Amino acid sequence: MMLKNIAFVTFFLVVLISGAMGQTTFKNPVLTGMNPDPSVCRVGDDFYLVTSSFEYFPGLPIYHSKDLVHWKMIGYVLSRTSNCPLGGAYSSGGNFAPTIRYHNGTFYVTCTNYGGHGSQGAFYVTATNPAGPWSDPHWVNNWGVDPSLLFANDSVYYVCPDNKGNFLLATLNLATGKFYKAPKVIAHGTGSSSPEGPHLYKINGYYYLMSAEGGTGYQHMEVIQRSRSPWGPYEVSPINPVISNKNDFDNPFQAIGHADLVQLPDSSWWLVCLGIRPQGGHYHHLGRETFLAPVTWNADGWPKGGTNGVVNPEYVVPNLPEYSWGKDPIRDNFSRTTLRLCWNFIRNPYSADWSLTARPGFLRLYGSRISLKDQDSPAFIGRRQTAFNMVASTKISFTPTTPNEEAGLVVRGDDQNHYDFLITLLDGKRVVMLRKYLHNKAVSVTYKKIPDGDIILRIGATAFKYSFWVQEEGNKAEFVGSATTKDLSTEKIGGFIGTYIGMYASGNGKANVNPADFDWFDYEENPVVPYSWLMRSKDISN
Incomplete structure (x- = not known):
């Protein structure tokens, strides 16, 4: 006692x-x-x-x-x-x-x-x-x-x-x-x-x-x-x-x-x-x-x-003085000449695939012949998904010229398992495409027609589901589709890694004619519900 x-x-x-x-x-x-x-x-x-x-x-x-x-x-x-x-x-x-x-x-x-x-x-x-x-x-x-x-x-x-x-x-x-x-x-x-x-x-x-x-x-x-x-x-x-x-x-x-x-x-x-x-x-x-x-x-x-x-x-807590570093800003507006530390490439990147200076204030991706399913380094820049509940979004300027060209956001499990939320062409029309690529094949593809001009792509996540939204600036966001988190789990796909969310462009065997320009990228953990689909204000930028 x-x-x-x-x-x-x-x-x-x-x-x-x-x-x-x-x-x-x-x-x-x-x-x-x-x-x-x-x-x-x-x-x-x-x-x-x-x-x-x-x-x-x-x-x-x-x-x-x-x-x-x-x-x-x-x-x-x-x-x-x-x-x-x-x-x-x-x-x-x-x-x-x-x-x-x-x-x-x-x-x-x-x-x-x-x-x-x-x-x-x-x-x-x-x-x-x-x-x-x-x-x-x-x-x-x-x-x-x-x-x-x-x-x-x-x-x-x-x-x-x-x-x-x-x-x-x-x-x-x-x-x-x-x-x-x-x-x-x-x-x-x-x-x-x-x-x-x-x-x-x-x-x-x-x-x-x-x-x-x-x-x-x-x-x-x-x-x-x-x-x-x-x-x-x-x-x-x-x-x-x-x-x-x-x-x-x-x-x-x-x-x-x-x-x-x-x-x-x-x-x-x-x-x-x-x-x-x-x-x-x-x-x-x-x-x-x-x-x-x-x-x-x-x-x-x-x-x-x-x-x-x-x-x-x-x-x-350990017997140490508390020392908090503060939170990273939600928005990366690509105003610097170097990438923030949160960003990663898949394998050793090709320097010709990306630039922060070709169009100042934008991340430019030059979609190469390499795609996400190749055991190589596609034009992909992503970051760890660090919370079950989060929202990732970007404003993208991209005009594909042929159906093989695509650019947008990706949730990556590994080479053979990823959710691709991309702008491309379908029957000569500009569309946003949600492709579920699992076990090395496309198991589902959904298209939604979009107008010319800049587009906001947004991915929301809960512990069990990803939701994909598209928005023309100034208009209401439109729901495109959803996908389970389970299908990107280690138990389903194997390996040792976790999900990444990032920006991507590819010509799928042939380089894109037009680059994809990303104006900003937002990543917000545990967002306020309901999430505001309005443009984020300056207080979240660096």
């Missing part, structure tokens, strides 16, 4: 202190939309986090936080074709499972580039400023995915899975990318499938090897083992898993795992991990997101994350 009272008083004091500072609790996930495989490091009072990006370019977004709760994207680790080769990468190929670490004034990110004709396996890059620039890759010439680093004992330990159920450890020469001591099996998985995502930590005289198991689906979990030597032998935690929601069927978060630990200045521990938010059953379309949970250690020195190993929707 006394222990329970002490625990309650401690919790009350934390809430009281946090309340004096501002926000008292936070809600998961802390990074929404496709942000899987999070890795985090602390440098003084600052935290930096990277996530996987797969076939999207630039690669490996990097986020900055002061309080572990509020995060701001500050750049990309892989921002050049030379350090992010993605040509030929299949959907959900590309850059897998990075780790970020800091040592003696330098940041290090390890990762594996996979599945493209430019890929060479595992690598690491370096920077003195986490916002960049980052170096070109130092290729390790090792195909063990999910590599991680530990700086300890005047050595650089390199750990990765061998894809056979074991974990390998080597010591690395950072100057050459070669191993001082060749990779050696030091431990095995703890019994579940797909041991992966290892991180090695030196804590209180032990080397803790934490890893993910169970695959990245609904049986996902995080486990840990330890040794007095980095080379083993390792003993498995008797209170595993560290975290997993696989047996908490009513929890809104599932597939919890692939975690990384971080210690705060007050000596408390926290973890970041990936998870999903299924909707309407076992269907998730936003991708795997980043979650945050506290970590406690028992008297025997074994960690447990969340609430008795389960990640819940809400926790008391």
Whole structure:
């Protein structure tokens, strides 16, 4: 009873202190939309986090936080074709499972580039400023995915899975990318499938090897083992898993795992991990997101994350001063000469396909012969869908000359699954087309005639449905059709990524004669209902 009272008083004091500072609790996930495989490091009072990006370019977004709760994207680790080769990468190929670490004034990110004709396996890059620039890759010439680093004992330990159920450890020469001591099996998985995502930590005289198991689906979990030597032998935690929601069927978060630990200045521990938010059953379309949970250690020195190993929707904030970055503006009016950090291409883009200067104040896309179904880089610029309830819209100027030319908005699942909301020609008439392209074929196509001139295209979303609207400026918006979110879920299409929404143009085998000019793009989470279809005012622009 006394222990329970002490625990309650401690919790009350934390809430009281946090309340004096501002926000008292936070809600998961802390990074929404496709942000899987999070890795985090602390440098003084600052935290930096990277996530996987797969076939999207630039690669490996990097986020900055002061309080572990509020995060701001500050750049990309892989921002050049030379350090992010993605040509030929299949959907959900590309850059897998990075780790970020800091040592003696330098940041290090390890990762594996996979599945493209430019890929060479595992690598690491370096920077003195986490916002960049980052170096070109130092290729390790090792195909063990999910590599991680530990700086300890005047050595650089390199750990990765061998894809056979074991974990390998080597010591690395950072100057050459070669191993001082060749990779050696030091431990095995703890019994579940797909041991992966290892991180090695030196804590209180032990080397803790934490890893993910169970695959990245609904049986996902995080486990840990330890040794007095980095080379083993390792003993498995008797209170595993560290975290997993696989047996908490009513929890809104599932597939919890692939975690990384971080210690705060007050000596408390926290973890970041990936998870999903299924909707309407076992269907998730936003991708795997980043979650945050506290970590406690028992008297025997074994960690447990969340609430008795389960990640819940809400926790008391970490013992850090609150630091909010503020919200990004709803509107991008393309007034700058560089793209905002939220925008991504599919694989390595072709510079001739897009411009912010050809028509100042507009994003111009030159529709190429490449289409969304090709394993290449179409003229597409998109951003993560980060909320179930959202509205994305754009004002477009585009006059197609032949039926093969099209431009507009797209909700992308992957190469073979996307909803295309485009202006094109049908029987010589200018129309807006809603094409549902699923499992590599058009399963439904709807047309609506539109007048000459600029057109506003708008996509509204709920947890279960996308709605597509077209509007001639100054007139009432007209409904064109709807589509389910479920059909773009990972459970339906496979892979590892989440939905993107963006602007697109293509000539489907032949370049467009006329470019598509996008005046602005609005992205609004949890819009006021009913949503106003009027032109957005200046207060949402940059």
